[in-house]
Amino acid sequence: MEQVNRIAFNVPETGQERVVIIGAGFAGLKLASSLRKSNYQVVLIDRNNYHQFQPLFYQVAMAGLEPSSISFPLRKIFQKSSNVLIRYAEITKVSLEEKRVYAELGHLNFDYLVLATGATTNYYGNKELAENTIPMKSISEALHLRNEILTDYEYAISTRDYHERQTLLDVVVVGGGATGVEVAGALAEMKKYILPKDYTELQYKEVDIYLIHGGKRLLPGMSEHASRNAEKFLIDLGVHVIKEKRVVAADNSFAYTNDGKKIPCGKVIWAAGIVCPRLDGLPDEIFGHGNRIKVDRFNEVPGCEGLFVLGDAAIMEEDPDYPTGHPQVAQGAIQQGKHLARNLKKGKRDKWTPFKYKDLGSMATIGRNRAVVDISSLRMAGFTAWLIWLLVHLFQLLGVRNRVIVFINWVWNYFSYDQSLRLIINPRRSRGPGVNQ
Ligand SMILES: Cc1cc2nc3c(=O)[nH]c(=O)nc-3n(C[C@H](O)[C@H](O)[C@H](O)COP(=O)(O)OP(=O)(O)OC[C@H]3O[C@@H](n4cnc5c(N)ncnc54)[C@H](O)[C@@H]3O)c2cc1C
Structure with missing residues (x-):
């Protein structure tokens, strides 16, 4: 056997x-x-x-x-x-x-x-949140999120109903750690640079992005300096930052917070913890x-x-x-x-020798030109921090090919203000002629 x-x-x-x-x-x-x-x-x-x-x-x-x-x-x-x-x-x-x-x-x-x-993603035992929110803990989940965002933009352009359009466009990001902050910043950049170009019929100012965080300050694992600056950068980008509130439920139209409020949105991105x-x-x-x-x-x-x-x-x-x-x-x-x-x-x-962790610092980026970096007692925010963030992430990537591709993409995006990969690719198998007829 x-x-x-x-x-x-x-x-x-x-x-x-x-x-x-x-x-x-x-x-x-x-x-x-x-x-x-x-x-x-x-x-x-x-x-x-x-x-x-x-x-x-x-x-x-x-x-x-x-x-x-x-x-x-x-x-x-x-x-x-x-x-x-x-x-x-x-x-x-x-x-x-x-x-x-x-x-x-x-x-x-x-x-x-x-x-x-x-x-993996922690929903703290809340099955409804697990079903109705979008996680980002694997490549396939990241692709799923991309499809959802782009599909909703496409549907939003086709509807005359204001409320339906708002639901399709507005997003709530839950969790003010590095992932939540980076996602909210990137969504705000899409709103600012991509929507006005690709979706000219949409009023990009109508798009609302919320970042909801349970704690007193964003990026709780980083310094006060980093938290303050990250929040400022997000607000500058038009993100609604809501602190000391928890999202307790969500459906296709709203995110519900623990103080009884509901925020209209069709998508809730869950970055509020891991287990x-x-x-x-x-x-x-x-x-x-x-x-x-x-x-x-x-x-x-x-x-x-x-x-x-x-x-x-x-x-x-x-x-x-x-x-x-x-x-x-x-x-x-x-x-x-x-x-x-x-x-x-x-x-x-x-x-054998015991393990000793060496803290090499932490960082998060909030859109182009803005990042926060804590390295030892050094605190940085803004453009230099962003350059450091770029370099560190580029060199951590595995494989020369990947580094070159990512570098070219970043340079292209930086100067063109345009990410060029907005394809909605849903895995779907053709069932052959005649099957669907
Ligand atoms: C969106 C996001 C952003 C992040 N940003 C940063 C950052 O900027 N800086 C930073 O330092 N950290 C960041 N982190 C955290 C960092 O990625 C993790 O700390 C790190 O990946 C942990 O490494 P690990 O090897 O323990 O686990 P992982 O890298 O998660 O690897 C676990 C592996 O185990 C496999 N696996 C799991 N269960 C099974 C099973 N039962 N059978 C077979 N295979 C299995 C998985 O497929 C996976 O490949 C981020 C995490 C996420 C999700």
Whole structure:
């Protein structure tokens, strides 16, 4: 029986210790690439056959970039790495006793298991919000958002009914973290530069963009300086910033806030929090806040030898500088992936060193020429911050081709004031002649 299931994953027995990594995001990918040419057999499993660069999702959603320019096929990265195998599968269950992971493909045994499964959108248990709002936590969700926005612009131009038009045009963005701020800023830029050119029959001033944030200040993970400036930039761009209010319900026509108000809008974009997905078979006691899995300074789960968790999915409360866990950002994931590889390559555990997070700063952009940057004690806002944001994101992207394409797109958009990718592409299969007649 075991043999059959192994064949399903078709991973050869090489006599090497096997490291199975679930998730090829920032953490899993860094770990796998750092274990290239090591003595381990590495099996990198992801439900997508590509790595996705989440910080630029909003540009895909706003039709500024194509999905392919911020995604990178996993097989291409490991073409020349004979000890790294890629498997395209969704892992559903883990058995720590059997040292196995399970998927539709069957099961696969491991010596070391690394969960780098990231996080997903948090609706805080509200099913209605999950159904009626638009998330942006994957490339396909970003594309869906792009289709919705562009389709609504097209429908808005075809209706004579003022209220219907307003519903199609007005948008509520929920959550004043980096994603919400960046999406609201990009929507405001579309309103300012694209609508007047492409949709001349629409009154672009009629378009209302709301950013609703539950906290006292936007960008709560950044400095007061960044929050203040981000809010000012958004207001300058015409965004209605509403703080200390929560969206508690939404339907096709309104977003409802906790103070009993309703805001007319046809689309609610949900960027109000994340939670980690749980795999079946893991003991309840290993989970901490937001379903993050508690790990020690070696990213190992206490009491579960050989089980490691990295990136967004991990919470390392033992780091005295971050008692509530490291920030869930790309740098944390990358650093942990690199560090675990270094430890694993050392072999004997007595040589392992504890992980120390190095804060390289945080930033967010709000339309063209405007960004906020906190690096150590340095606080910047405006054009220079925006240039830094551009450079950092460009260099973090995987692959020279992607960097060149993104760079050309940005230069083009900057000088032309025009994103040129406003195509509505809905996956649809032709059913062949005669079927629909
Ligand atoms: C819209 C957006 C904007 C962001 N902007 C920034 C930013 O500007 N700067 C910044 O530092 N951070 C940003 N972040 C956060 C950053 O992207 C995350 O912190 C980072 O991606 C975490 O890396 P990770 O490797 O832990 O998880 P992820 O990168 O999320 O990777 C998880 C991987 O696991 C796979 N996976 C999950 N479950 C399974 C399963 N059961 N089976 C198989 N595969 C599975 C997923 O497909 C995915 O590839 C942003 C996030 C989002 C969503």
